[in-house]
Structure formats: C-alpha cells, structure tokens
Amino acid sequence: MFSATHPKRTDSLNTRLPVEMETRHDKDQLPPTLSHHTEDPQEAEWNKFILKLVETRQQNGEDLDGGELIGASAFGQEGSSGRQKTETLTRLVVGGIPMKLRHPLWMELSSTQAMMQPDTYEHFLKIGEDDDPAEMEAILKDVPRTLTTKYDFYSGKGFQRLKDLLVAFVAKYPSLGYTQGLNTIAGYLLLAIPSEEDAFWVLCNVVENFFPPDYFSRADAMVSPLADNTLLRQYVKELMPQVQKHMDELGILPGHTVPMKWFFTAFSSALPETVLMRLWDIWLCIPNQKQYLFAFALALIAQNTAEILECEDSSSFFSYMDSKIKLPEDPEKLTELMKQAWKIAKKLGDGVAVRRADEVESTKAGMNLENRLRRRRTQSLEVLVDRDEEAGAGTSI
Amino acid sequence: MTDSTASAPKPSSSVKLVLLGEAAVGKSSLVLRFVNNDFQPNKEPTIGAAFLTQKCQLPSRTIKFEIWDTAGQERFASLAPMYYRNAQSALVVYDMTKPSSLVKAKHWVAELQRQASPGIVIALVGNKLDLCDDDDPEDEAQDGENAEGHEEEAVRKVSTAEAKAYAEEESLLFYETSAKTGHNVSEVFTAIANAIPETSLKGPRTGAGGGTQAAISGGQDTSRVNLNARGADGAAKEGCAC
Structure with missing residues (x-):
C-alpha cells in the first residue's frame, strides 16, 4: 500500500498497530537497525494518531489501498481540523518517527511518491x-x-x-x-x-x-559546499558574535568553519545514526525545512559554544569540530536541540537561499582567482604578496 | 597544546602535515595506524578531510603533527589547497598494487612543488606492502600469500626501484609501508619530523599571530602566501631511509 509497485497488502491496519507493521525487508536482507526492537513511548502516540486518521478516512469512504499512509496533502483543505492534524503531525515528526514508519512517511511527506516514474x-x-x-x-x-x-x-x-x-x-x-x-x-x-x-x-x-543546487555537480565540484561553509560563518557572526570572534582569533578561515562532511553528506558522515535519523525526519518530512540542516549546524555550534571558546589553538578547534562535538544523548534533550534548530530555521527564513546564491558566485570567483594566483606564484613571490593584499576578502577559502 | 609531561621537558613544536593521494590507497589507514596503532579493513572513505593530531618523540624535541587527511576522489581535489596551504610536510601515498595511483602521486608531488610552501618536506609512500609478499621487489609476477581477503590477485605492480628512483630525482623521502601490519608507518613520520628544518619549527601555539608560520594562524586572507619560506631548500634531504 505504500507505493504503486507494491499494491499487495493483505493485513488489515485494524489488526496491527502501524508501528508494528512489517516492513518489506526480506528476513535475510534485514538491515541491522530493524533487527532489534525498541520500546519507544513515541510509538504509542504515532499509533494513536495514525489509527485515528485511518478511521476517519475509512468513514469518509476513502480507498486506502495503494494510497498514502497519512494523507497529509489533504490537511490543507480541512480547515481547523486539518490545521490541528498538521500541528500534531509536526510535533510527532520533531519528536522522531519510529524506524518502521520511516519508509512510508519519508516517501509520502517528502513528496517522493509524487516524483516516482514506474519502471x-x-x-x-x-x-x-x-x-x-x-x-x-x-x-x-x-x-x-x-x-x-x-x-x-x-x-x-x-x-x-x-x-x-x-x-x-x-x-x-x-x-x-x-x-x-x-x-x-x-x-x-x-x-x-x-x-x-x-x-x-x-x-x-x-x-x-x-540539497542546494549543484551540490554534487562535476563541473563546479565543491563550490556549493564550500560556499555553504562561508555563508555559515556569516551567520555565526550575526548570531553568535563571541564565537565568531574566537574563531577569528584562532585563525580559522571561513571555508574551515565546520568540517566539509557536515553539509556534504547531510550529516550522515558526522552524526550517530539515532541523531541523524531524527534530523532527516524533520528535513524530509516537514514542508519548507530545506534549510533545516543549515540551521541545525548553527544550533550545534550554539550548543557547543563553551567548548569552542575553550579551544586554545586552531589544532584543538579542528579536532573538536571533526570528532569531539558534543551531542545530547537522551531523546528529550535531543528534541530540545531539534527545536532550537527549528527556531533558528524560522529566523533565517528564505534569506539563506538568496545569500547562498551570492556566496556561490563569489566562491566561484575566489576559486578562480586562487588558481590564477597559484599559477603565477612560481614567477614572483613579491608581486604575489602585493596582489594578495589587493585581493582581500574576495578569496575566502 | 601543552608541553610534554616527560620528566625532562623537551622543546615541543607543531608541524602541519597533509596527506594526499588517490582514493583507497590507504591514507586514512596510515593515519589510523600512526595515531591509534589500529587498523580497520574496509575503512570508510574520507569526505572533505579529517583532522587528527599525534606527537612524535625525537631525542631532542617533541613534534606534534597536525594532520589533514584529505579525500582521495578527484572531485575533492579542488579543496586540496585549503589543506596543504602552509603545510610544512606532506605524505603523498600510492598503492603499490595499482600503477595508476603512482601516476596520481606524481601529480600531487608536482602540484606541491609548484604551489605549496617552498621547503615543504615531502615523503612518497607506497602502501599495502602486506599484499606484496615478495622478497624480490623486481619480481612482479610473484603472487605471494595474500593476507587480505577482498583483494584477489593483488600483487605488486610498482617496483621499489622505480618509485625509489623517482623519489631520489625529486628529493623526496621514500618508504614502503603497510598500514595493516604497521610496517614502516612510524618510521615515515619520524623521518619527516627529522627532516623538518630546525628553523621552521616553532613552539606551541600561543594564540593569534603568535606563530611565525603564516599557516592558519594568520586569520587574514592576506596570509595565503607563506612568508615563512626561509626554510626553502634547507630541509635535510638525507635521501631515502628505506
């Protein structure tokens, strides 16, 4: 029932709670995450919410087979009850989607189902x-x-x-x-x-x-991810001036603000699985949260302010950011972090995309300038020193 | 960060080192062996770059390596200058079972010689010696006992003589290593530490602008040119130590 390619689902939603539903993993193909069952209080809430939705939709005579699990796209036309459902859904997603529901919910709420072409x-x-x-x-x-x-x-x-x-x-x-x-x-x-x-x-x-445009482009390799890092630094300056000041004192160039892997892999090379999945729940499933990863990076920096300020040199800063950054361990604290990032995302609004476009352009120009300068370097060091001073902030990497 | 806690305090200096080389030649594995004395088969690819530090004790002083372990895929090459800028040393790695990786290594050496700090100490490292279980490095056909499960028929494809001749020509340190067994790994780093000219060593960082090395402590974009090039060609190039 989750996608057009697998229309067969004989078990009734009424006999099984949604989070208990079997996934389509073959037994011997089961990824490790699904093989150990966890008791999650969050699951009860999800069950309640989805069962209620299913009940309502069945009463309305909707055919649920082959459709979407939540039917969230219809909430907009349901007035106050729709708004309430959206609110509940958002709260549940921010609190984390149970692993077994990620498949149908990521498909539906990220609008992936809509872009699928059969065969x-x-x-x-x-x-x-x-x-x-x-x-x-x-x-x-x-x-x-x-x-x-x-x-x-x-x-x-x-x-x-x-x-x-x-x-x-x-x-x-x-x-x-x-x-x-x-x-x-x-x-x-x-x-x-x-x-x-x-x-x-x-x-x-x-x-x-x-992902922002051209993130994985072969032609402009790394321009966009690098621009993100430089842009992030500008936001650090605006939102956390004391952190920015310290980074400057340590000589951290804007391109080095956070490890490249943060944005480039949507944090998948940087975070433990439990945290990552929570992050992706929000990124993929809540409308207009495409800047959420960016906001999350700022929230992480904010949460690690004390430790960052304690870094005495660039070396300890890089070590800290690369592998020692502090993450909340219990789920509630994690939810707090997610909410903090949420607030930041709200504050940033659509401005991020606009500023990113500018930053991409100047990064591109900066990289070209760098290359030109490097080519000339062998010719005359003295001339280069002058040019560098003129070049100023244009070369931000 | 702090001085050595050894009973007889030795002067301590930071040395920036960058690792370059084709994907999957074992850069991260060499670092993991050097830093943690550990080995992981199927180590995950590095994205962008990883940063690690490790101290190296010399008789007269302590060297603290600040290591940028870069991603090998061609796609990431445009980021490399961010990491080798102002590096005092570089480890250019190839896989001795894969000739194309030596070609790539030569490209990196050329780029470093052209664009990195003058006087940078470069070591050429042929890794995966454990796959080439041959006593005679000239014998390329020998399929020795293969310890690595995944690499079928992985035998030496780059002879010691060839790589060594190239390293001598370019005045590089040269080692053949195995990150898996640990063979020669600490030797590479020690040799680099020894080859860094005394004049370009500085004490532990004291904060902004304290260092003589323009490096990342400059904080200004104008620091991109290393004004600390006085060590140029002063490096003790004592040839191959292998």
Whole structure:
C-alpha cells in the first residue's frame, strides 16, 4: 500500500498497530537497525494518531489501498481540523518517527511518491551497466566500505542493493556522476527504506530538491559546499558574535568553519545514526525545512559554544569540530536541540537561499582567482604578496 | 597544546602535515595506524578531510603533527589547497598494487612543488606492502600469500626501484609501508619530523599571530602566501631511509 509497485497488502491496519507493521525487508536482507526492537513511548502516540486518521478516512469512504499512509496533502483543505492534524503531525515528526514508519512517511511527506516514474528504476539499472568504468570502479570500491564503523551490512548482504542503487543513480544523472559521500547517504536510506527502488527515488529527490543546487555537480565540484561553509560563518557572526570572534582569533578561515562532511553528506558522515535519523525526519518530512540542516549546524555550534571558546589553538578547534562535538544523548534533550534548530530555521527564513546564491558566485570567483594566483606564484613571490593584499576578502577559502 | 609531561621537558613544536593521494590507497589507514596503532579493513572513505593530531618523540624535541587527511576522489581535489596551504610536510601515498595511483602521486608531488610552501618536506609512500609478499621487489609476477581477503590477485605492480628512483630525482623521502601490519608507518613520520628544518619549527601555539608560520594562524586572507619560506631548500634531504 505504500507505493504503486507494491499494491499487495493483505493485513488489515485494524489488526496491527502501524508501528508494528512489517516492513518489506526480506528476513535475510534485514538491515541491522530493524533487527532489534525498541520500546519507544513515541510509538504509542504515532499509533494513536495514525489509527485515528485511518478511521476517519475509512468513514469518509476513502480507498486506502495503494494510497498514502497519512494523507497529509489533504490537511490543507480541512480547515481547523486539518490545521490541528498538521500541528500534531509536526510535533510527532520533531519528536522522531519510529524506524518502521520511516519508509512510508519519508516517501509520502517528502513528496517522493509524487516524483516516482514506474519502471524507470529498472531502466536506469540496465543502462547503468554502461556507466563510465571509472565511476563503476569508484562505486565498487566504496560500497563495501559504507557505514563499516557500525555494520558489516554493505560488505555482505547489502552489497548488491547499494551497488545497484548507486549505479542506477549515476545512469540517471550522468552530469553528476558518483561522489564519495553519496554512498553514505544512500546507505542510510536503504537502512530505513527496505525497497531499493523507493530508496533510489528518495535519493533522487534529496539530491534534486533538498540539497542546494549543484551540490554534487562535476563541473563546479565543491563550490556549493564550500560556499555553504562561508555563508555559515556569516551567520555565526550575526548570531553568535563571541564565537565568531574566537574563531577569528584562532585563525580559522571561513571555508574551515565546520568540517566539509557536515553539509556534504547531510550529516550522515558526522552524526550517530539515532541523531541523524531524527534530523532527516524533520528535513524530509516537514514542508519548507530545506534549510533545516543549515540551521541545525548553527544550533550545534550554539550548543557547543563553551567548548569552542575553550579551544586554545586552531589544532584543538579542528579536532573538536571533526570528532569531539558534543551531542545530547537522551531523546528529550535531543528534541530540545531539534527545536532550537527549528527556531533558528524560522529566523533565517528564505534569506539563506538568496545569500547562498551570492556566496556561490563569489566562491566561484575566489576559486578562480586562487588558481590564477597559484599559477603565477612560481614567477614572483613579491608581486604575489602585493596582489594578495589587493585581493582581500574576495578569496575566502 | 601543552608541553610534554616527560620528566625532562623537551622543546615541543607543531608541524602541519597533509596527506594526499588517490582514493583507497590507504591514507586514512596510515593515519589510523600512526595515531591509534589500529587498523580497520574496509575503512570508510574520507569526505572533505579529517583532522587528527599525534606527537612524535625525537631525542631532542617533541613534534606534534597536525594532520589533514584529505579525500582521495578527484572531485575533492579542488579543496586540496585549503589543506596543504602552509603545510610544512606532506605524505603523498600510492598503492603499490595499482600503477595508476603512482601516476596520481606524481601529480600531487608536482602540484606541491609548484604551489605549496617552498621547503615543504615531502615523503612518497607506497602502501599495502602486506599484499606484496615478495622478497624480490623486481619480481612482479610473484603472487605471494595474500593476507587480505577482498583483494584477489593483488600483487605488486610498482617496483621499489622505480618509485625509489623517482623519489631520489625529486628529493623526496621514500618508504614502503603497510598500514595493516604497521610496517614502516612510524618510521615515515619520524623521518619527516627529522627532516623538518630546525628553523621552521616553532613552539606551541600561543594564540593569534603568535606563530611565525603564516599557516592558519594568520586569520587574514592576506596570509595565503607563506612568508615563512626561509626554510626553502634547507630541509635535510638525507635521501631515502628505506
């Protein structure tokens, strides 16, 4: 019932609570995350909410088979009761989606279902066999070393599925190709979404619509992620001037503000799975939260202000940001952090996208200038010193 | 950060080191071996760059390596200058079972010589020696006992002589290592520490502007040119230590 390709679902929603529903994972393909059951008080709330929705929709004579689990797109036309449902749904998503519900909810609420084209996954998979051999080699190299600090999954049972997904992705987007980091993003998607095809479409949706434009572009490699870092620094300056001042004192250049992997992998190379999944719940499932990752980075910095201010030199700063950043451990504190990021996202509004576009342009120009300067460096150091002084802030990396 | 706690306090200096090389040649594994004395098969690829530190004790002083371990995929190459800028040392790594990775290593060496700080100490490192279980490095056909499960038929494809000749020509330190067994790993870092010219060493950081190294302590964009190039060609190039 979750997607057009799998219309068969015989078990009734009434006999099983939603979070207890089986996923479509084959038993021997089960990703590790789903194999241990956790008692989550959050689940009871989700059950209550979804059962109520189902009941109402059934009373209204809706055919629920092959449709969406929540039917959130209809809330807008339901007046105050719709608003109330939206509010409840938002609160539940911010509190975290149970692992077993992530598949249908990510599909529905990120509007991935809407962009799916039947049978095209098979098509891309097939033409993917002719992918550039260099791309293929890179994929084959990375799949078995995906999420290996946590699981053996992709060097074993999960190998073929992740490989297929990435091969199909490269076939669909030849101008992007394969970038390291996509393996980690796709690796997590496949843990939450047992259907390879569905996970493929979420990846496409995420790259096309959730990441800022040109993030994985081959032609302008790294320009957009680098611009994000520089832009982040400007926001640090505006929102946390004391942190900015300290970073300046330590000599941290804007391009080094946070580790590249934060934005480039949508935090999947930087956060533990539990935190990451909560972050993605909000990023993917709540409308107009595409800037949420950016806001989350600011919230993380804010929460780690004391530790950052204690860094005595650039070395301790880089070490801290790279691997020691403090995250809340219990779920409630984590929810607090998510809410704080939420507030920041609200404050930033649409301005981020506009400012990012400017920053991308100047980063591009800066990188070009850098290259020109480097080429001349061999000619005359003295001249370069002068030029550097003139160049000023244009070169921000 | 702090001085060594050893009973006889030695002077301590920070040295910035960058790792460069093709994807999956073992850069992160070399660092993991050096920093934690550990090895993980199937280590996850590095995105952007990772930052680690490790101290190296020399008889006369303590060197604190500040290590930027960069991503190997070509896509990330445009970021490399951010990490090798003002580095005093570089470890350029290739996989001795993969000739194309030596070609890539040569590109990195050329770029460093052209664009990094003059006087940068560069070590060329051929990694995955454990896959080349041969006593005679010239014998390329020998398929020794293969310890690594995944790499079928992975045998030496780059001879010691070839790489060594290139390293000598370019005045690079040269080592063949195995991050897996630990062979020669600490030796590389020690050799680099020894080769850093005394004049370019500085004490522990004291905050902004305190260092002589323009490096990342400059804070201004104008610090992009390393004014600390006085060590140029002063590096003790004692040739190959292998």
